[in-house]
Amino acid sequence: MYAFDTIAITLSPTFVVIGVDSCGPTARPSYATGINIGFCALFLSLYSILRKQPSNLYVYFGRRLEKENSRYQDPFTLERFVPSAGWIVKAWEVTEDEILSIGGLDAVEYKNISQMKLAHVTGSPPNPSHFTILVRAIPKSTEESLTDTIRNFFTNYHGSSYLSHQIISRTGKFQKFMSNAKKVYKKFVRIRVTALDNKCRPSLYRCGLCGVVSNSFQFYHSDYNGKRTDLQHSDTRKRKECSAAFVFFKTRYAAVVASKVLQTSNPMQWVTGIAPEPCDVYWPNLWIPFGQLWIRRLATLLATIVFMFLFLIPVTFVQGLTQLDQLQQKFPFLNRIPNKAFVIQFVSGYLPSVILQVFLYSVPPMMMMFSTVEGPISRSGRKRSACCKILYFTIWNVFFVNVLSGSIISQLHIFSRPKDIPVHLAKAVPRQATFFITYVLTLGWASLSSEVLQTFSLSYNWMRKYIFRLKDDPNAVPSFPYHTEVPKVLLFGLIGFTCSILAPLIVPFLLVYFFLGYLVYRNQILNVYSSYYESGGRMWPIVHNTTVFSLLLMQIIALGVFGTKDAPVASGFTIPLLIFTLLFSEYCRHHFNPIFKNFSAQDFIEMDREDEQTGRMKDIHMQLLTAYCQLPPPTTNTEETYYDDSVAGDAHNQEQPIF
Incomplete structure (x- = not known):
């Protein structure tokens, strides 16, 4: 049994140490904090400079150049090479209505979701x-x-x-x-x-x-x-x-x-x-x-489960790196690693998250392939299916597998005794506090910095221009990757709910992540990504259900913590929270979920009458x-069909600045 009475926080210029009493585990985000803060500051500074260079306009302003037919100036000024925070101000000041008109219903995190969903249906042009x-x-x-x-x-x-x-x-x-x-x-x-x-x-x-x-x-x-x-x-x-x-x-x-x-x-x-x-x-x-669909869905479900368990191999390896002392006992050759604080902190604190992130890059394309084989009839449906698969994958492999420390298979027996699950989770989650705090820094802060910098697009744009000598393509504007970003945000929400009561130092790191994500995603929707299609807000039930699950898991862990503390009164007050959370989820499922699956006959009939009366x-x-139109019709003048005069203007005729 762990003692959670005293939380000691030691601060030094280079690392942070959290001690959970003398008999509890310790969490050392350590040098990972300084490394990731440095990377974030570097990436954000580079972004504020590179976005001002005319050669990178189609990387950082692709949506605006495509949709608004904007022009740009090419003045050589010192301001172009000085970091600035103007993009943060613009991202903060943009209104929800502007985000809605630019990115669609999927792009706005608002309060009155049901009213906005109905307004989206009734207020849009005939669909x-x-x-x-x-x-x-x-x-x-x-x-x-x-x-x-x-x-x-x-x-x-x-x-x-x-x-x-x-x-x-x-x-x-x-x-x-x-x-x-x-x-x-x-x-x-x-x-x-x-x-x-x-x-x-x-x-x-x-x-x-x-x-x-x-x-x-x-x-x-x-x-x-x-x-x-x-x-x-x-x-x-x-x-x-x-x-x-x-x-x-x-x-x-x-x-x-x-x-x-x-x-x-x-x-x-x-x-x-x-x-x-x-x-x-x-x-x-x-x-x-139609008869093949159930076979495809079953096959992709089995393939997803197999892929999730195969991924245990790199996750187990990463998990072992966080316990370097145990690995040195099993593999004596690891004793050659210098016994210095920096090396130990880097190997056990920062390196595991980096390695896991490298392996995680293979997950989105694999899940997108599974979702395509599954047979959805819409692009948004395919992306929504991939979003669910990636979400389940990350919650299992990043959270539960790391929480079940030690041998994964040997720990699965706890699920055969449901009454012991809260206590086991209460003991297991603090052991991985170091990993989760570092994971927030590595995959959270650094990934947002990489997202706003558009590392891959920037490299691709440089190769196109300076190696292959190709001109900017105004039509190659990507759509927002909801299937990768939504699971990432929801995973951090789950980590925050579950770890906040046992490792409270994770809270400020998560607050920084969500605040930075708020600005970054608004900036990307405003300038970078184009909304070719949308699901009409059907991502929101996924967000709601995952949030409710995170709340329930947090309450179960709290119940286990109070059980280890022999506090029956506190445990008694926790049980009503579980019941009220389940009742709230059921209330939302009956009152709001049908809006995302069905249309209102009343609204459609009124819209039909209005269209008939107006002719x-x-x-x-x-x-x-x-x-x-499944195929474009044959035409005799191909150039007139495919070419749009609105995109042929001189790129140096400035109408309004876009920086």
């Missing part, structure tokens, strides 16, 4: 997805074509509200080619028509590595224009119609009703659901037969027929 449902598992008939089957079915059972439909085809590689061709062609057209600086003209016309003359684009231009139509017509003959289609209705209310009810007595046929927004559709997964409904119906 094609509100009139459209996705129908899957359509039975094929030998007597009539698939399009006749769909038309006859919905005319018969939804005759008063059915408008039209669009069959989904499995078009093979040509669809991917057409999707990429538009982006590639716009790049070459922009290079050809944009006014270039005289000093940059020779380098832009040659490849930086092989010296190939860039006007060879003329050959590909004519070849593409000549063969594009033939390729598309030949692919049309090879298209394979899938048992899925988008069905359009005359009103929003009719589409919602049709998406929620069973269409036939066989629930495996004519399966319906609200369609994603056109820009959110993930076309490669629409051809997947906008006919225009909406016309737009529905071309909203979900």
Whole structure:
């Protein structure tokens, strides 16, 4: 049993030591604190300088240059090379309404989430997805074509509200080619028509590595224009119609009703659901037969579990580094490590978090691949699924596996005796206080500094410009990585809730992290990331459920702490907290969660009536027929279709500064 009566805090110029009485564990964030503070200060200073350089504008202001058609000046001033905090002021002063208009509903952390969700639906322009449902598992008939089957079915059972439909085809590689061709062609057209600086003209016309003359684009231009139509017509003959289609209705209310009810007595046929927004559709997964989805979900679940347990190998290794004395007993060759305070502090305090972070870089792409195989029909749904997988992964591998110190397998027996879990957690969490404080510094502070500096994008931009001699691409603006950032924030919330009662020194480090994250993420949404699609706030139930879980875990640990202290009165007051937290979670699940899954019939009917009275409904119906375009239609003037004059202006004509 540990004694938690006295907490001694020793401060020195180089490290911080927390002692939990004489018989308790000690936590030494030590040199990790100074190292990470130094890295953060360096990265933030570099960012404040590099963001002012014209060559890095598309790294740090990609969204604004793409959406607002901003221009920039290129004055040579001393202020460009001096660190400043102006970006912090701008990120702090931006309002929630501006964040909502720029980043969408997913981008704003506000109080009245339900009201904002309804206002987002009713206040936005007519959305094609509100009139459209996705129908899957359509039975094929030998007597009539698939399009006749769909038309006859919905005319018969939804005759008063059915408008039209669009069959989904499995078009093979040509669809991917057409999707990429538009982006590639716009790049070459922009290079050809944009006014270039005289000093940059020779380098832009040659490849930086092989010296190939860039006007060879003329050959590909004519070849593409000549063969594009033939390729598309030949692919049309090879298209394979899938048992899925988008069905359009005359009103929003009719589409919602049709998406929620069973269409036939066989629930495996004519399966319906609200369609994603056109820009959110993930076309490669629409051809997947409905009967395969449960197999894919089961397979990805098993693959995720296997990957989580395989990851125990590096986590166990990292865990051993935090207990260097035990490793030296098992592996005598480690005794050669110099017995100096700096070396010991670095190996046991800072190095484990760095190694774990390196291994964690492989998790997001792996989980995104699993989520893609799972079969979501929307890009936001795929990102939301990956977010959940990464969240479960990090909570298990970063928190629980590190808390269950020693042999992981030998500690799993505690779950067979639920009454002993609180006491075991109360004893185990303080042992890893050093690791968690250092983890907040390494993955928290340093990762936010790296995020605002855009380390990878900055390196890639430098290679493009100075090695490959390529021009800035205004269309290569990334979307916000919710699937990686949301789990990270929620994990730190969990660590803060659970460790604050046993290692209170972690609280100021977490406060700094959340305050810095508030400014960094607002700055990135305002300037860097572009919102091509969004889930309509459906990330928030994940945030809510994880926060409730963190509260419950904190209360369970508190119950264990009071149990080790032989304080029955305090334990008695903790039990009602658990009950009230569960009741609050159930209240929110019934009152707020349906808003994120369903639409209000009252709001949709009022919106339909308003559109009919103003005469906008006919225009909406016309737009529905071309909203979900699986392939671009053939055109004779490709350049006029793909090229936008708004992006061809001289980049040196300043309209408003963006720094």
